[in-house]
Amino acid sequence: MKNLIxxxxxxxxxxxxxxxxxxxxxxxxxxxxxxxxxxxMGMAVTFVMTLATSISWLIYHFLxxxxxxxxxxxxxxxxxxASLVQIVEMFIRKFSPSLYQSLGIYLPLxxxxxxxxxxxxxxxxxxxxxxxxxxxxxxxGIGFSLVLLIMAGIRExxxxxxxxxxxxxxxxxxxIAGLLAxxxxxxxxxxxx
Amino acid sequence: MKEVQASLLVLGxxxxxxxxxxxxxxxxxxxxxxARIEKILSxxxxxxxxxxGVSGCRVFAQAVVKEGKIFSGCLPAGEGMNKEIAKALGIxxxxxxxxxxxxxxxxxxxxxKKVSCLYQGPKTCKAADLxxxxxxxxxxxxxFGDCEAVCPPGAITVAKGKVYVDIEKCIGCGKCLPACPxxxxxxxxxxxxxxxxxxxxxNNREKGVNVKKVCSRGCIACGICTKGxxxxxxxxxxxxxIEYKKIVENEPLEEAKNKCPTKCxxxxxxxxx
Numbered sequence: 001m002k003n004l005i006x007x008x009x010x011x012x013x014x015x016x017x018x019x020x021x022x023x024x025x026x027x028x029x030x031x032x033x034x035x036x037x038x039x040x041m042g043m044a045v046t047f048v049m050t051l052a053t054s055i056s057w058l059i060y061h062f063l064x065x066x067x068x069x070x071x072x073x074x075x076x077x078x079x080x081x082a083s084l085v086q087i088v089e090m091f092i093r094k095f096s097p098s099l100y101q102s103l104g105i106y107l108p109l110x111x112x113x114x115x116x117x118x119x120x121x122x123x124x125x126x127x128x129x130x131x132x133x134x135x136x137x138x139x140x141g142i143g144f145s146l147v148l149l150i151m152a153g154i155r156e157x158x159x160x161x162x163x164x165x166x167x168x169x170x171x172x173x174x175x176i177a178g179l180l181a182x183x184x185x186x187x188x189x190x191x192x193x
Numbered sequence: 194m195k196e197v198q199a200s201l202l203v204l205g206x207x208x209x210x211x212x213x214x215x216x217x218x219x220x221x222x223x224x225x226x227x228a229r230i231e232k233i234l235s236x237x238x239x240x241x242x243x244x245x246g247v248s249g250c251r252v253f254a255q256a257v258v259k260e261g262k263i264f265s266g267c268l269p270a271g272e273g274m275n276k277e278i279a280k281a282l283g284i285x286x287x288x289x290x291x292x293x294x295x296x297x298x299x300x301x302x303x304x305x306k307k308v309s310c311l312y313q314g315p316k317t318c319k320a321a322d323l324x325x326x327x328x329x330x331x332x333x334x335x336x337f338g339d340c341e342a343v344c345p346p347g348a349i350t351v352a353k354g355k356v357y358v359d360i361e362k363c364i365g366c367g368k369c370l371p372a373c374p375x376x377x378x379x380x381x382x383x384x385x386x387x388x389x390x391x392x393x394x395x396n397n398r399e400k401g402v403n404v405k406k407v408c409s410r411g412c413i414a415c416g417i418c419t420k421g422x423x424x425x426x427x428x429x430x431x432x433x434x435i436e437y438k439k440i441v442e443n444e445p446l447e448e449a450k451n452k453c454p455t456k457c458x459x460x461x462x463x464x465x466x
Contacts, residue, residue, distance in 0.1 A: 059207065067199045076207060083211040090222040097224075 004135045007128075010191055011139040017115045018147045019184040024115030027106050028148060029173055037102040038152035042145025044088055044107065046138065049116050052081050053137030056120040057130055077120045085111045115144055150180065230254045232281050237267060240345040244268045244366035257282065268364035269346050293365040293380040295349075295358055297373075299334035300394025300459050301410040303354035306333060322374035329407040332396040334377055340369040360461045382437055383463065391435060391446045394459045398430040412457045418449035433458075 017023045024045075031041040056077050064070050089107050093100045100107070110116065119140040123133045154176055163172060233254040241249045245267050247256055253267065257278065267275060268291055312327035314320050318339040321327040327335045336354030348362035349369060356377075369378045377396055393412055397404045401413030412433050418426040425439040426449060440446065450458040 063203050063207070067203060069196070069200050069203055072200055072204060075204065079204075079208060079211060083215060086215055087218055090218055093224050094222045 004132065006191060007132055007135050008139040008142075011136055012143040012146060013184070013187040014190050016143045016147060016184055017118060017140050018144055019181040021115075021118060022181075023118040024113050024144060025177075026109065027113060028144075028151065029170075029177065030109075031103065031106050032148055032151035032155055032173075034102070035149065035152045035156060037099075038148045039145070040092075040096075040099040040103055041106060042141070042148045044092065044103070045110060045113065045116070045144050046141025048081065048084050048088055048110055049119050049141040049144070050134060050137040051084050052077070052116050053119055053123050053140075054130070054134045055080050055084070057123060057128070057133040060124060061130075073121070073124060074117075077117055081116050081120070082111045115140065147180065147184075151176065154180075227258050229258050229281060233257060233278050236277050236281065238269045240269050242269060242345040242364060242366040242368065244364050268366070291363075291365050291383055293367075293382050294360055294363040294463070295365060295367065295369050295378050296381055296392045296394075296459075296461070297334065297340070297349075297356040297358060297369075298377045298379055298392065298394055298396045299332075299356065299375070300457055301330075301333060301355065301408050302352075303336070305408055305410040306330060306354060307407045318372075318374050326375075330397055330404075330411065332375060332398060333408065333411075334373075334375065339372045339374070340378065343368045343372040358461075360463055384437075384440075387440065387443070387463075389443050389460060389462045391443075391450060391458055391460045393433050393435065393457060395432065395455075395457045398432055400431055404431075410455055410457050413455060415454060417452050417454065418458065421445060421448075424449070 011017070015021070018025065018028050027041055027045070032038050059076055059080065060073060064072055064076065085108065088110070089100075092103070092107065119137055123136055126136075128136055155173065158172065158176070167175070230251075234250060237250045237254065239250050243249065245253050247253050250267075267278070307329045308327070309329055312321055312324075312335075314324065316337050318335045318337045321335045321337060325331075326333075327337070334354070334356055336351055336356075338349075338351035338356075340356060341349045341351050345366060345368060346362045346364050348359040348364070350357050350359070365380060365383075367378075367380055370376070370380070372378075375396065379392070381390055381392060383390075395404075395408075395410070395412035397408065397411045401415065404411035404413050412431075414428050414431040414433060416428055416433075418424065418433055419428060423439070423441065424445055425436045426433050427436060428434075435446075446458075447460075450460060
């Protein structure tokens, strides 16, 4: 149990996929304009990441390891992620058309979100068992949503500020992203073994 | 060889099972889109102007189908098309009327505006505005036609440095307002009982002497138009304005138009359709 809590905290704060490993930067900059769509995107990524890591774990251990096909992990993981994204897209389109509209192109782009493939591959290299993998995938998604929400909150506030012309738009967004990464470095001593 | 067979089998089977799942779910979660939306979209002009109050023609079509009535008409489409939409839905529609039209508050052409420097930059008003404008008047129209480019129904033309708004074509969407760096456009409210409208075709807030120096058609704030009883004209910032709510009949306005020494009161007529 202690192990799982440690994985959760370390993935959300200390080893955040976005701000420490710099994975999934595309949606991090693309969908962080509005809090509402950032929340939707975060939830979609969390859902896909949790399912992707758990299903990937099952396939990795029961298919690939058994038949000695470990070199297929990238292909299989991408296959799992792509199918899951399709399913999520169908669900969102059916049950929340407004969220579907606001996520736009970024929803199918979860397929190529490197944070999700990264989570699946980290799970393998770190030798997690099934439960740990599920928690790891879930907390990776939560960490992604947290960072996305912080970013969207800041950017919504910044819209009202009087910013020097040269810093407007993408320039300031990148600076904010860098500062956030610095801030998250402060968590690095949080867990000591 | 055995490895190739195994990887083909594993990859093929995994892919196949996922595709089966997807096929099943896509049937199960199919979103039915109302066929009438496409039908209405094909009738609509597709300008995405937003004059109806929602963003874009598709949203308009969805809202019309959802509410079962035309909540606010499509202005560029005109009455005929709105009737067609109503027919496609099988509902009644009321006559759609414009609420406002755009006018340009600079009525001077190339000969009337004084130009003492040669502007050679990009031929857009936004670019000319960055260096302070292409003409001597700090408030007037540069005549490069940024407004012409954004007007969805193509009602605005620029000829000889002067902006002409085709009042019959104008749908009052207001897209020209932010397009003009000098903020010359204004939406005039249309009243039901009037068909002729007047406006001041000048935006120069300098004193009369200074206006005279840069333009022969500028408002010099002489105040002649404000004389007389029931005059809807008033002066503010060295410029004449019209209080549209005060207009009862057109006669004092016509008189003021004829009396104006610089002829900067313009008029247009709306034909009742």
